[in-house]
Amino acid sequence: MNTIAYQQLAANYTAELATIDAELATIFNESVQAIAVDLNEVEFTGWLKAGMQIARNLPDTPQVSINYFRNSKQILHLSDQITVIRCADIALELAHRSPELATSFLQATPFFLLDCKSIDLKTWSDMGSRMCSDSWKSVALAKTFFTLSHHLLERTSTAAFKNLAGVITELSRQSVELATICLQQAAAIFHSLHEDNHLSFLDLAKAMVKNNWVNAWLYFERAPELLRRFQPSESGAFLSLIAAMVNKGCPEPFTLFEEISHALSQIEGIEHGELRHMAQRLVSISPTAAAEFLKSAPFVRERVPRKAMRQWLELGLEKADADIGLKIEAGDKLEAFFRLQSVTADRALALLSGRVEFEQAGNLLRLYGQALAGEKVRVQPISHLVNRGLGWSSETRATTEGTVIYVPPYIDLFGDLNSNLQIFKVCIAHQSGRITFGSFDFQYGEDGTYIKSSVTQRRPVTATKAIVPMQRFFDLFQGRHLIAGLFSLVEDHRIDCCVHSEYPGLRKWLSRVKTHEISQRPRLLELGLRQAFVENLLRASLHHFESIRWPVSLKPMLVSALGALKIVTRPEATIQDTAEIATHLYDLALDIPNIPASSIGDEWIGIEATNLPDEFTRPDVKTMLKATDLTGIAEIDYENPVPPDFYGDLKPELVQTLNALRDNPALEKPTLEQIQAMLENSVEVENVDADTIVEQIEMDTPGIITDATTDEFDAEAEVIPPTDAAEIINWSTYDEWDFRANDYLTAWCQVGERVVVEGKLEYYEETLKRHSGLVRDVRRQFEMMRPESQRLLKNLEDGHEIDLDKAIQFFIDKKAGVGPQARFYSRRDKIERSVAVAFLLDMSGSTDETINDPGTSPQHVSQPGTVSVDADNPGKKIIDLEKESTVLIIEALEAIGDTYGIYGFSGYGRQDVSFHVIKEFDQILDDTVKKRIDSIKPLRSTRMGAAIRHTNSKLLDCPAKVKILMLISDGRPQDHGYGDNRGDHEYAIRDTKQALIESKQEGIVPFLITVDKEGHDYLKEICGDIGYEVVADIESLPHRLPTIYKYLATKA
Amino acid sequence: MDQNFTLIQIEDFRITEQPFYLPLADEVALFESAYNQHLPVLLKGPTGCGKTRFVEYMSWRLHRHVGNRDEDGVPLVTIACHEDLTASDLVGRYLLEGANTRWIDGPLTRAVKVGAICYLDEIVEARKDTTVLIHPLADHRRILPIEKRGELLHAADGFLLVMSFNPGYQSVLKDLKHSTRQRFIAIEFGYPNREQESEIIRKESNCTEEIAKHLAKLGEKVRHLKSHGLAEGVSTRLLVYAGKLIADGIHPLRACLTAVVWALTDDAEVQQAIHEVVLSIFEE
Structure with missing residues (x-):
């Protein structure tokens, strides 16, 4: 059949198609001409029919059939006639969902067929079809899919393409918009990622869509940038690892990915593989622990060497294994360990790193510093001084301003804890030496022990009147920078010698740290000549004469300087000697041009520490310099050599x-x-x-x-x-118990102690008046508890008095020969009541609830023998009853004479647990205390553990023999961050329980009272064998409290 | 059986050998003056600073040097006070002897009779009703009422009442009553300075001068920790103990650990801090 025959055949349809759409007819005719040559009659007829079927079925959307006819030729070229017919079938099928979709499919097919790899046309169309639901947005998504398919296939494998389609389909069920955005990003991602990583990327994408689809678009958008932080060869493996973590339950997948990538960006790429292998070991036990391991890796790595990371992992695993026996979930334990929130982790890290942090060894170092420098001297981290903006800026060098010794935040000079602790001691000893050996006691014009003052031979270079002697001294020199550097050098040498002689036990460490310092000194030949001169003096001050090098022609100059420096090593040398020696060195140094040291052609020789002059000598520098040809060499800027770290900064002025x-x-x-x-x-x-x-x-x-x-x-x-x-707040820090980790979170809670402001005195008096009957009753009961001042002990072998009756009986027995024991003495022993009690009131927001609201609290009905609710005051709250109970118990305790303190607690979050002092133990009951009770008011949350720990520490300071802690609350412990979320009560309960156990261990008798009728549920768990009472009838609290106390004080 | 101990009556106890005592200020002159004028003396100072040694020294010194008035010297009766110390324990009591009773003088009565120095050590430990008993003895009357016998005893000429207490660690409850303390002149004792203490340690312990200096230095440093973890600074007595151990061949670090660090406190952190100071002063 020739072309003309085809055209005749087609002409039969042209008219029909023209009735549908004119353009369709035109395209049809063009297509017939183009395709006719390639098909036999049967094929042509089949092609024609398929096209007509589309056109007849979709008369209102001719675009579908137009695209069929238009693209047929291309499709035929890329495949065969059967494929073209299949295209028509698929298009028709798709058109039932959406004609636009079918159009898009037909438009994209030729491109798809260009590189469809092994994907079948039907499979491909099904992928698109699955993305499509009823909404127009989903149709748009599927259209985008068809359009982008060939781009994607150009860049990735069949498997990855199929996975991507799966991820996008899944995501489209949640949000079509997000799915579209992700799909649009995909091509760029595949382009930027190595093909090997595409499947891993999609694994994590899949996990993310499943877990938290909202963040999926962030992942698609930012993944290329974040993945650049990984070592390229490791990025795919890390993606799979994170996907495994997410699939096993790690929440917030994108944040996790971002945090891990951030952590790894801080670690050398070469180490990424090792870290991943280690994390992989953890994933099977706890994916969160694996994530925490990676997140904390930079912090840990900064402290421990690369090879110790494996030990770090092993220590964590060891700890987890050890606790499985205690039925603690290994995962939780590991998680806390690698999150660095457990004492065990702190210890393990300290052990591995050898780094001693001031934060951890602070108390010891404070005591050490005080012992060395005197009780008024404090030891603080240097950041305290830098923050004050007084002129010190180094965050790492020790210093002192006369009353406080400031030390670096940590020391990790050597690989083990003890060595670094000893270096901390060396630093403190040097700074304390400045205080005790008078570095700041310079007096202008006073003679030193060995050298007379020479200040009168100089004239000040400034007209300003000096405020302090040190300033007046420095004002004598034009080169203020040079004299300040020399003065520090000489004085530090003097102090070092004093420390050396005063603390023989530190000598070994001084020597070690000096050897280390010498290895860090700059090369002499890279300095200016004057700078090299001063640098040599500094090396001599470190007792490393072997490291000194100096041009042979200028030797007398350095010998003179070293001789002068030696004077401060004498035992009685003072700061006045320092000043004179610095002056001498200044004069010598000033004569030396600061030309590059390397420009001196001379031989550089060492100098012996022996045979140095014992007094000042003044060599003829000019002659010596003349002998050395220095013409035409320009001087360079002078800088004082940086003093060794353990000397720290000296700022005498x-x-x-x-x-x-x-x-x-x-x-x-x-x-x-x-x-x-x-x-x-x-x-x-x-x-x-x-x-x-x-x-x-x-x-x-x-x-x-x-x-x-x-x-x-x-x-x-x-x-x-x-x-x-401003309000004065005394801050204390306490650990908190993490039951999941079975360990304490170190220094977790900050308790701010504040004194309650005073309210009105009338409140106290009115409460007493209102409950006068009850007050009398309670007082009487308590007075009966007061011990007699003396107790008579009878039947003693020895005593103060003879019990005559017994003595006579003794003699009768003796005469009778029955050999009785001579127990006829009696003695009066003094009894002292020694009880201290702390009342801890819950001042949380919930105590603001009204108690006599019949709708909410049916149990709050007055009963006989209880305090009735004030009829005029229907809005009485829980806090009001706590306050009334306080007034009553105060009256009772005053009657018995026990020591007592009254405190309240509230706060928000671990950083601010507020502890309110109403009455301290050693405070007498005066109007101030009474007024404070009026000001007790509901505040925020209830972090019981920290409040109990703070009260424990207060009770421990009390000398009483019996110590009682009574906690009065209205509900369960609860606070921001007190557990994983607000609904996680277990964490708070277990921490409170632990705090109470600590009380018991300290010899304190704890007792909990709650007015929450549901209290039995959790109090049983909190208290164990610790006493508690649920005062279900809340109004009986003021009556009940003294009774409970009486019982406790007697029992204890 | 050979008797390898000596038994003497309490009132016969005299210090015949010169005890080592290094005067820190004018306390010797003050005591002598007080003795001559029958003024009771209260010695105040931290534990182990030398109060008891001072009394022994004065007892010897008064016996040997100003004891011309009393050829027999000045006996020293020491009574360690405690909570259960009663008036009978001080004054005396009746004892049964056969079918009869026999009166026996207490140490205070004996001291009053023989004109001894009666040294009441740690007086605040005794109950206040017991300390009231000494009031008539401690003022111009110098009499001791013996209630059970209905007698009044005038003190012999050489009698002097001396008490000691440590105001540092006593609680308010254990303070002296003003009616008691205002009958005594008070001499305050502190720790000796580094040079003095070093000499004391060397003489008392027979250690080398260098060790004595180091121990005195340690004492000075550790005392800086008072009220920063330590209730009381290290006493000269403990430093002497350390010196004795060292002189006997114990390594200085070990000696200081047992005689100073562990003896002073049970607080692990303070122990470590003191130990670090020891390690800074003595070489390993």
Whole structure:
């Protein structure tokens, strides 16, 4: 059949098609001409019929048949006539869902067929079809799928393409919009990811869609960027690992992925593989623990060497194994361990890292510092000083300002804990040496022990009047930077010698740290000549003469300097000697040009520590320099060598100024200008301008500086709020018990102790008046408990008095020969009642509930023998009853004379557990206390554990023999972050239980009272064998409380 | 059977050998003056600072040097006070002897009779009703009423009442009544300074001068921790013990651990802090 025959055959249909759509008829004719050559008659007829079927079935949407006819030729070229016919069938099928979809399918087919790999046309169309539901959005999604398919297939494998379609279909069930966005991103992702990783990427995508589909689009959008943080060869494996974690239940998958990628970005790529292998071991036990392991890896890695990471993992696993016997879930234990929230983890990390953190060894170091430097001296981390903005800026170097020794946040110089602790001690000993051996006691013009003062031979280079002697001394030198550096060097050497002699036990460590320091010193030939001169002096101060090198022609100069430096090693050397030696060294150094040391052609020789002169010598520097040809060599900027870390920073001028301002009221108050001038000239102030320091000094001690003469300063001064107006909060930190980890979370809760503000005295008095009958009754009961002051003990072998009756009986027996025991003495023993009780009131928001609301609390009905609800005051709340009970118990305790404290607690979150003091143990009951009771009010949450621990510590300070803790609450413990979520009561209950167990272990008798009628449920769990009572009839609390106390105090 | 101990009556006890005592200030002159004028003396100071040694030294010194008034010297009667110390324990009591009773003088009565120095150690430990008993003895009257016998005993010329207490760790409940304390002149004792303490340690323990210096230094440093973890600073007595152990061949670190660190406190953290100080002063 030739083309003309085809055209004749087709012509029969053209008219029909023209009635449907003119364009359709045209396209049809064009298509016939194009395709006719390729098909035999049967094939042609089949093709024609298929097209006509579409056209007749979809007369209203001719676009479908147009695209069929238009694309047929291309499809035929890429496959065969059968495929073309199948296309028509599929298109017709799709058109039933949506003609647009069918159109899109037909348009995309030629492209798809270009590289369809092994995917069958029907399979492909089904993928698109599955994405499509009834909504127009889903149709759009499926259309996008058909359109993008060839791009995707160009970039990925068949399997990945199929998986992607599955993920998108799944996601489209949740949100078609998100599915569309993800699909659009997919091609770019496949492009940026290595093909090997595509399946892993989709694994995690699948897990994410299943777990938390909302974040899936974030994953598709940000994955390429986040994956760049992984070592390229590891990214696929990490994706699979994270997918496994998510499939096993890790929540928030995208956040997890982001956090892990962030963590790994902080670790060298070469280590990623090892870390992944380790995490994989954990996944089967606990996916969350595996995630925590990776997230905390940078923190751990910063502290432990690479090879110790495996030990870190093993220690965690070991710990988990050990606790399986205790029926603690291994996963929870591991999770807490790798989250670094357990004491065990802290210990393991400390052991592996060898790093000693001030935070952990703080108490020991504080005591050590106090022992060495005196009881008034404190030891604090350096950050405290830097934050005060007084001119110190280094966060890592130890220092002191005369009253506080500031130490670095941690020391990890060596690989083991003990060595690093000893280096902490060396740092503290050096700083305490500055205080005890007088680094800040310089007096202008005073002679040293070995050298007479030479200050009179110099003239000040500045006209400003000095505030302190140290400033006056530095004012004598043009090169202030140089003299300050030399002064510090000499003084640190003197202090080091004093420490060496005072603490022989530290010598070994001093030597070790100096050897380490020497290995860190710069190369002499890379310095300026003057700088090399000073650097050599510093090396001598570290007792490492073997590291000294100096041009042979200039030898006498360094010998003279080393001889001078040696004077401070004598036992009686003082700061005055330091100043004179620094002056001498300054004069010597000033003669040395700071030309590059490498430009000296001389031989560089060592210098023996022996045969140094015992006094100052002044070699003829100029002649020596003439002998060395230095013409034409330019000088470079001079910088003082950085002192060794264990010396820390010495700022004598600044310290003298601060001390003088604060400690010496007799000192003539300096003016603002004087201080500013001093600070501006001083080379000791770093990174802070003089005005800021002045402001800080004024804030620390108002009025210390003479009123400023400028209005500008007045205006600034007004802005500073009075510090005493603020509430005074004493913060304490406590551990919290994590039952899942079976371990304490270290320093977890911050308890802020505040004194309750005073209210009205009338409240106390009115409460007494209102319950006068009950008060009398309770007082009488308690007075009966008061012990007699003396107790008579009879039948003693020895005593104060003879019981005559018994003595006579004894003699009768003796004469009768029955050999009785001589027990006829009696004795009066003094009895002292020694009971201390702490009342801890729940001041949580829930105590604000009204109690006599019949609708909510049917149990709150007055009963005989109870305090009736005030008729005039129908809105009585739980807190009101707590307050009334407090008034009553106070009256009772005053009658018996027991020591008691009254406290309240509330707060929000672990960072602010507020502890309110109404009455301290050693406080007498005065109007202040009575007024405070009026101010007890409902506040926020109930973090019982921390409040109990704080009360325990207060009770422990009491000397009483019997200690009782009574906690009065209205419900279960509950707080923000007290458990995984607000509904997780178990964590809070178990922590409270643990706190009560701690009370018992400390010898305190704890007792819980709750007015929550549901209280039995959880109190049983909290208390175990600890006493508790549910006061179901809440109004009987004021009556019940003294009874319970009486019982407890007697029993205890 | 050979008797390898000596038994003497309490009132016959005299210090015949010179005890080592290093005067820290003018306490010797003050005591001598008080003795001459019959003024009772209260010695205040922390535990182990040398109060008891001072009394022994004065007893010897008064016996040997100013004892011209009394050829027999000044006996020293020491009574360690405690909660159960009764008036009978001090003054005396009747004992049964056969079918009869026999009166026996208590240590205070004996001291009054012979004109001894009566040293009531840690007086605040005794009950207040017991301490009231000494009031007539401690003022111008110098008499001891013996209630059970209906007698009044005038103190012999050489009699002096001396008491000691440590104001540091006593609670308010155990403070002295003003009517008691205002009958005594008070001499305050503190810890000796480093040089003095070093000499005391060396003489008492026979250790080397260097060890004595180190121990005195340790004492000074550890005392800085008082009220920062320690209720009381380390006593000279403990430092002497450490010196004795060292002189006998025990390693200084071990000696300090047993005589200072463990003896001072049970708080593990404070123990470690003190131990670190020891490690800083003595070489391993």
